[in-house]
Amino acid sequence: MNSAELKNKISDLRPNYSDKYRSMIETISNKQERIGKGNIAQFGPYFQTFMYACVIGLRLGNPKYFEPQEKTWEFAPLFRWKPEPIKDYIIMMLLNRSESYGYNWIDLENADEETITKFLRAFVREMEGYANRGFEYIYEKWEKERVMFSTPTVFVDILKDIN
Numbered sequence: 001m002n003s004a005e006l007k008n009k010i011s012d013l014r015p016n017y018s019d020k021y022r023s024m025i026e027t028i029s030n031k032q033e034r035i036g037k038g039n040i041a042q043f044g045p046y047f048q049t050f051m052y053a054c055v056i057g058l059r060l061g062n063p064k065y066f067e068p069q070e071k072t073w074e075f076a077p078l079f080r081w082k083p084e085p086i087k088d089y090i091i092m093m094l095l096n097r098s099e100s101y102g103y104n105w106i107d108l109e110n111a112d113e114e115t116i117t118k119f120l121r122a123f124v125r126e127m128e129g130y131a132n133r134g135f136e137y138i139y140e141k142w143e144k145e146r147v148m149f150s151t152p153t154v155f156v157d158i159l160k161d162i163n
Helices: 003-011 019-028 046-060 084-096 105-110 113-144 146-150 154-161
Strands: 016-018 072-074
Touching: 003 105, 003 113, 016 019, 016 113, 019 046, 019 072, 019 113, 046 084, 046 113, 046 154, 084 113, 105 113, 113 146, 113 154, 146 154
Parallel strands: none
Antiparallel strands: 016 072
């Protein structure tokens, strides 16, 4: 499988997020509404909020996987996510860490379809794990320091807080 085919398969993935963060995600995400949310800054569409959570989780360095039977919600497929550079950054970070979840992504070029399918499941699990960790971190801030969500630079401020 060449890199373009692998990218297409990754682009079809639809990662999930935990139901326990749904209300917060709805509040801090822009659903293309014309009216604002009062004094709460918004990240952008749901998938951008997911991307930001994933970046935060990657910066924190430890994924938090879903619990068995945890209720989750599905995001749009990756091919719809914008901006492309952030999406590509996340994909490359996860590919770069692929040995930590059992794969050397360079070897996938010669892999069979079954191996690719297993890799894609592991890849999306890692993406969800890092995003879930990021959502957990954002949620802690949301619960304890909600005032920080009134600034349009809240994402940058959160990233600056992470050592």
